[in-house]
Amino acid sequence: MSHAIAPVLGEATIQELREAVKGQIFTPSDEGYTAAASVWNGDYDGRRPALVVRCAGAADVIATVGFARSTGLAIAVRGGGHSIAGFSTVDDGIVIDLSPMKGVRVDPAAMRASVGGGAVWADVDHETQAHGLVTTGGLISTTGVAGFTLGGGIGWTMRKFGLACDNLAAADVVTADGRLVHAGESENADLLWGLRRGGGNFGIVTQFEFDLHPLGPMIYAGPIFYPADAARDLLHAFRGWASDAPDDVTAVVNLTSAPPLPAIPEEWHGKKVAAFLAASAGPVDEGAGLVGTIRQVAEPIVDLLGPMPYLATQTLLDPLWPNGIHAYFKATNLAQLDDDLVERLCEVHLAAPGPQCEIHVHQMGGAIARVDDEATAFAERSMPFVLNAVTGWQNSEVGPAHREWARAVLTAASEASTGRAYVNYLGDPGAARTSYGEDTYGRLVALKNHYDPTNLFRLNQNIEPS
Ligand SMILES: Cc1cc2nc3c(=O)[nH]c(=O)nc-3n(C[C@H](O)[C@H](O)[C@H](O)COP(=O)(O)OP(=O)(O)OC[C@H]3O[C@@H](n4cnc5c(N)ncnc54)[C@H](O)[C@@H]3O)c2cc1C
Numbered sequence: 001m002s003h004a005i006a007p008v009l010g011e012a013t014i015q016e017l018r019e020a021v022k023g024q025i026f027t028p029s030d031e032g033y034t035a036a037a038s039v040w041n042g043d044y045d046g047r048r049p050a051l052v053v054r055c056a057g058a059a060d061v062i063a064t065v066g067f068a069r070s071t072g073l074a075i076a077v078r079g080g081g082h083s084i085a086g087f088s089t090v091d092d093g094i095v096i097d098l099s100p101m102k103g104v105r106v107d108p109a110a111m112r113a114s115v116g117g118g119a120v121w122a123d124v125d126h127e128t129q130a131h132g133l134v135t136t137g138g139l140i141s142t143t144g145v146a147g148f149t150l151g152g153g154i155g156w157t158m159r160k161f162g163l164a165c166d167n168l169a170a171a172d173v174v175t176a177d178g179r180l181v182h183a184g185e186s187e188n189a190d191l192l193w194g195l196r197r198g199g200g201n202f203g204i205v206t207q208f209e210f211d212l213h214p215l216g217p218m219i220y221a222g223p224i225f226y227p228a229d230a231a232r233d234l235l236h237a238f239r240g241w242a243s244d245a246p247d248d249v250t251a252v253v254n255l256t257s258a259p260p261l262p263a264i265p266e267e268w269h270g271k272k273v274a275a276f277l278a279a280s281a282g283p284v285d286e287g288a289g290l291v292g293t294i295r296q297v298a299e300p301i302v303d304l305l306g307p308m309p310y311l312a313t314q315t316l317l318d319p320l321w322p323n324g325i326h327a328y329f330k331a332t333n334l335a336q337l338d339d340d341l342v343e344r345l346c347e348v349h350l351a352a353p354g355p356q357c358e359i360h361v362h363q364m365g366g367a368i369a370r371v372d373d374e375a376t377a378f379a380e381r382s383m384p385f386v387l388n389a390v391t392g393w394q395n396s397e398v399g400p401a402h403r404e405w406a407r408a409v410l411t412a413a414s415e416a417s418t419g420r421a422y423v424n425y426l427g428d429p430g431a432a433r434t435s436y437g438e439d440t441y442g443r444l445v446a447l448k449n450h451y452d453p454t455n456l457f458r459l460n461q462n463i464e465p466s
Contacts, residue, residue, distance in 0.1 A: 009050070009071060020063040023056035023100055036097070037089065039078075040142075042326040043399065044086030049076065052095040055118075058206040061096060061174045065204065068094050069178070069456065076459045077200050080120045080144015084329045084427045087200075087459045088147070096204060098146065106131055111212040112169065117205045119145045124210075125314050133212040134281075134310060135167045141315045142323075146205055151424035151461075152197045152378050154386065156279035156313060157215065159250040159366025165196035165378055166371055167211045173203040176456040180206070194447045196376035199423060199432075199460045201444070202451040213281075216310035220287020221279035223254075223316075224305050225264060230298035231255055231274035231349060235342045235361070237297045238276065242384065247366035248282030249290045255349035255359040258301070259320055268301050270355050278305060279313055320356070320392075326399055327392045330406040331425035332417040334385040337361065344412035351408070353401040356392035359409055361385050379440045380420050387413050388425045403427075423461045432461040 018025050026036040028048065036052040039045055050073060053064045068075045074093030081088050081099070089095055098118030104127040105114045111133060115124055121137035124145060128134055136155040138148050145164075153164020161167060170184035173191065181203070183191035194202050226234055238253050245251070253276055260269040276294050280287040284307050291305065321327070334341070345359055364383055373379045389409035391402040406427070410417075421435040433441050444463045448455075453465050 013071070014051070017051075017053070017063065017067050020067075021053060021055065021060040023054045023060045025054075026052040037095070039086070039089045040081045040323050041084065041086060042324045042396070043328070044089055045324065047086070047089040047091050049090055049095045050092050052097055054097045054100050056100055058172065058174060058180050061098070061204050061206055062178050062180065064094065064096050065174055065176070065456070066178045068096075069176070074459065075456060077204050077457070079118055079146030080142065080148070082140075082143045083147060084327055084425070085429050085461075087429070090459055098204070098206070101206065104128075106133065106212070108133065113210045113212055115145055115208040115210060117146050117207060121145060121148070121314065125311055128212055129216055129311055131212075132214055132216055134161070134215045135210040135212050136161050136164045137314065139317055140321050141318055142321070145208060147200070148424065149208060150195055150197070150199050150205065152422060154362060154422065154424070156221065156250050157213070157281045158368055159247045159363070160281035161213045162367045162371065163378060165376055166367070168192070168196055168208060169211050170209040171195055171205045172207040173205050175203040176452040176454065184209075190447060191451065193375075194377055194444060194451075197378035197423070198444050198447070198463065200457055201448055201460055201463045203457065215281050218284050218307050219279060219281065219310045219313060220284050220290075220306065221308055221313040222305040223275050223277040224294070224303045225258060225268070225301040226274045226276070226298050227301060228255070228272035228274055228350065231346045232342055233297050234274045234276060234294070235337065235345065237294055238361070238363070239337045239342075241291075241293050242363040242365070245363070246282070246290060248286070249278055249280045250366070251276060251278035251291075251363045253361045255345060256357070257352070257355040259355075261319075263304055264302055272350060272352070273301060276305075325392045325394060326396060326402075327390075328399075328403050328406055328427040329388055329390050329425045330410050330427055331386065331388045331421045332410055332413055333380055333383040333420045333422065334361075334387050334413065334416050335383065335418045336416055337385055338416060341413055341416040345409070348405070348409050348412045351405070353405050354391070354393055354398060356390075357402060357405055358390040360388040360390055362388065377436070377440055377444060379437055380418060383418060386422050386425075387417075388422070426461060429461065432463050435461065
């Protein structure tokens with residue numbers, strides 16, 4: 001048993017919890033603890049929780065929340081475990097791990113999916129595509145449905161079908177007082193409002209209900225890679241194209257280095273490049289017509305944008321983000337992509353200290369912007385672009401340089417920033433107030449006061465009760 005839990009918990013207390021839950025419990029002295037305590041982001045893998053509880057269902061979540069309340073141990077909730085800021089693990093506290101709860105049930109007639117609180121996007125895509133249906137999921141299939149959706153959910157179909165949180169029709173939530181509460185349009189609608197981007201602040205979601213849409217099995221999608229010296233022209237073309245592109249298409253420009261993939265000529269591996277990545281949720285044969293002007297930017301290194309299975313699109317980038325990689329992101333909403341910003345982004349791209357230093361400029365608008373700002377906790381829907389400075393590295397010695405570079409990307413964008421940010425792309429805690437903006441934050445605080453007045457759920461972009 002860890003030194004830290006000994007004064008608080010005796011074996012008898014832990015035994016009571018073991019008897020109360022159906023899932024597995026790991027203390028530091030249990031076989032399997034190291035694997036159970038391990039998290040995706042290598043930067044936080046060294047944390048030593050006092051307990052990891054792998055919940056088999058909502059009853060286990062209720063029992064563990066009660067146990068945490070009575071012992072005073074801090075709670076970290078783990079869905080898919082992809083938190084950039086390390087929120088899903090905690091030294092000397094309890095990890096409530098929902099990963100066994102990954103069941104997905106599709107009702108094709110109602111075009112709805114029920115998804116367990118520990119599912120990842122690969123689980124959802126597998127079941128929904130069996131019926132030719134989708135909902136907006138992540139760019140990486142191993143990202144958790146829970147953290148992704150509760151923070152907003154930027155994905156390939158968002159301009160056509162909305163963000164993940166816009167497709168969240170209902171949820172079952174274990175609240176701080178240990179109740180299982182249903183949140184839907186006609187029941188606890190205030191809670192549903194908060195779950196649509198308020199993060200894990202209001203409770204632990206054990207079941208999600210998503211709207212589905214027809215798409216696939218083939219779509220028009222993929223990347224075009226250009227040399228880095230075409231980055232300026234690409235960003236200019238992207239800015240013009242994005243402003244009136246049809247909702248069918250969702251795209252991102254990525255200033256990065258060419259990954260060592262067989263589809264990319266070997267002489268380019270590791271060299272700085274500018275990539276345009278897009279996916280269309282429209283008819284496959286109309287895809288090429290949607291991105292015509294982007295293809296005129298320059299001679300590409302390789303053009304892989306074309307018909308491909310939806311499931312392949314959803315896993316295309318997975319190999320670049322393996323378990324155990326160190327990762328740090330920093331993000332801001334952009335009011336515009338002006339010439340000055342383009343120049344600065346091109347400069348900071350060339351100064352990147354490693355191959356996985358990426359500047360993502362996400363195209364927003366479409367269905368996202370048609371939802372009222374007050375309808376969900378995802379305000380500022382009119383922003384045209386989201387900037388995300390993404391860094392990953394294997395050798396921890398280079399971590400500080402990568403973090404510094406991500407901060408430099410944000411500094412380069414400061415004049416074009418709206419001041420708010422997409423919470424799921426923030427690598428540092430304590431950013432809730434600024435990222436939501438005062439109006440939404442005030443409403444979120446009122447909701448927090450109601451559902452979690454003692455701030456039991458605080459390992460997140462925390463909304464502090466007043
Ligand atoms: C490689 C990678 C790719 C990504 N790609 C995208 C992308 O394409 N689009 C995008 O929008 N974001 C993306 N993200 C960001 C991602 O959305 C967030 O990191 C998100 O929080 C991950 O969710 P998770 O369930 O995997 O995380 P976890 O680490 O399990 O949890 C993250 C947060 O959510 C809370 N939480 C988790 N499960 C629950 C639950 N069941 N109930 C209540 N709260 C819960 C946790 O307490 C924690 O605060 C990516 C992240 C990574 C690392």
